[in-house]
Amino acid sequence: MSTKLDLYKTHKAEYVTPRQPALVHTKQARYLVIEGKGAPGNAEFQACIGALYGVAFTVKMRHKAGGGRDYTICKLEARYDCDLENTPKANWRWKLMIRTPEFIEEKDLREAVETLLKRGKSPEVKAMALESINEGDCVQMLHVGPYEEERESTEAMRRFAETKGLRLVGPHHEIYLSDPRRVPPERLRTILRQPVRA
Amino acid sequence: MTLRTKPTTLRFYKECLLRVLVHIQQHLDEPIELQTLARTACLSPHHFHHVFTGMLGESVAGHVRRLRLERAAMRLKLSTTPVVQIAFGAGYETHESFTRAFRSAFGISPIQFRKQKGVSVRVETPSAVHYSPKERPTKFRVVKSEKSMNVTIKQIKPLRVAFMRHVGHYNKVGKTWDHFLVSLGKDGFIGGSVQFIGITHDDPGVTPQTKLRYDACVTVDEKFRASGEIGVQKIAGGDYAVLTHFGPYESLGRSYTELLGQWLPRSRRCLRPVPCFELYLNSPESTDPEDLVTDIHAPLEPLTI
Numbered sequence: 001m002s003t004k005l006d007l008y009k010t011h012k013a014e015y016v017t018p019r020q021p022a023l024v025h026t027k028q029a030r031y032l033v034i035e036g037k038g039a040p041g042n043a044e045f046q047a048c049i050g051a052l053y054g055v056a057f058t059v060k061m062r063h064k065a066g067g068g069r070d071y072t073i074c075k076l077e078a079r080y081d082c083d084l085e086n087t088p089k090a091n092w093r094w095k096l097m098i099r100t101p102e103f104i105e106e107k108d109l110r111e112a113v114e115t116l117l118k119r120g121k122s123p124e125v126k127a128m129a130l131e132s133i134n135e136g137d138c139v140q141m142l143h144v145g146p147y148e149e150e151r152e153s154t155e156a157m158r159r160f161a162e163t164k165g166l167r168l169v170g171p172h173h174e175i176y177l178s179d180p181r182r183v184p185p186e187r188l189r190t191i192l193r194q195p196v197r198a
Numbered sequence: 199m200t201l202r203t204k205p206t207t208l209r210f211y212k213e214c215l216l217r218v219l220v221h222i223q224q225h226l227d228e229p230i231e232l233q234t235l236a237r238t239a240c241l242s243p244h245h246f247h248h249v250f251t252g253m254l255g256e257s258v259a260g261h262v263r264r265l266r267l268e269r270a271a272m273r274l275k276l277s278t279t280p281v282v283q284i285a286f287g288a289g290y291e292t293h294e295s296f297t298r299a300f301r302s303a304f305g306i307s308p309i310q311f312r313k314q315k316g317v318s319v320r321v322e323t324p325s326a327v328h329y330s331p332k333e334r335p336t337k338f339r340v341v342k343s344e345k346s347m348n349v350t351i352k353q354i355k356p357l358r359v360a361f362m363r364h365v366g367h368y369n370k371v372g373k374t375w376d377h378f379l380v381s382l383g384k385d386g387f388i389g390g391s392v393q394f395i396g397i398t399h400d401d402p403g404v405t406p407q408t409k410l411r412y413d414a415c416v417t418v419d420e421k422f423r424a425s426g427e428i429g430v431q432k433i434a435g436g437d438y439a440v441l442t443h444f445g446p447y448e449s450l451g452r453s454y455t456e457l458l459g460q461w462l463p464r465s466r467r468c469l470r471p472v473p474c475f476e477l478y479l480n481s482p483e484s485t486d487p488e489d490l491v492t493d494i495h496a497p498l499e500p501l502t503i
Contacts, residue, residue: 053390054388057388060383061379061383062384064384065381065384112386116389119385119389121389122389179479179480181479
């Protein structure tokens, strides 16, 4: 039996957690994604998280039951495709994502969604998609504390990019290392990632 | 509604365990049966061992071993019986194993002990219960909790769960979970909002490790039907005392003992004679063992007015 695949460990260099901004290079990666709009944490956001995990779990277990290689379900990630500083939270556009191995294909997703719908699970699963994202060079740092206090960290990342002669491009990306339902806000660990170009 | 006298509080639990302590001293040479002890205590066998360990600061087996060694110490002092015979009498098969156990309890070998003057035949213990040839224990000191415990009482609605039974050592439970989750997960029964639960039917302090029964459970709706190795059961609703355990599953036993042996006797509440359950709040697959969070649920009798 082959060993369990853990994508975060395989791509260790992409998941570094420096306390000060640093440059990282990321390669193309595949994600299960679902999009929505509104303040993070609102009912739609929560329902989408539930649906995303349900699909991720079902895809994995179907793959494993069919004799495929076992893998760890990665952490929740999100990309925010709007100017977070100047947009009211109610208008934020987000994409919730869970990184998924390359051997998971469209067909796997479709079959998992059908299976879940047959069991009467949440209709949100229908909106799930598989997407390959290539962020390339990024500025990245670990933010410890409440999500509301990310501004200081994002500012530091912007200044760091400037000193390197880089400009910020593409959506702001967050990788949630802690579970906000279990960990007190001051101890939440989140990787902040911002794609940059020269 | 029937009014019952409420057999709660520390005194109730002390009386329960005192009966057990008397029973043990009167049957020191017989095998210790969990069922008998639990019955003597009028406590459910599901919970008995943790209550005992939490209140006395030692396990049943440890307690019996210590009393037998104290009795052996007394025999060394008051008789000329050969050490080997005393060793057999204390339940040891060889002179060496007895000497080892004796030394770890008293700090010196049985032969030195016999020669030395002024040594105590008692091993210090938090409960202050010692072997006595004639007297029966009439009281004991309840071990005090070293830290404050954050126990909340929650009202739980009945839960319908699919389950797969594991029999054997707890450290193999992961395999059963693997098998169980693939079976359920591939058929779409694990959506976003299911709960992952473990039911421990036996006590690892008493039941042999090869016979420990554990149910891996996932909440399911009314439509789910049992099939093959997967059964369905209901977890009764009602009041539960809940203690959150932080850290690896291997140390869950300590939290059970704190909840049932230290919090419960001072709580003015009584246990229902059904097993406790564990609610797993994060996944052992993607979480470091020290970051695991588990809510231990102990079933309580309703409060009688």
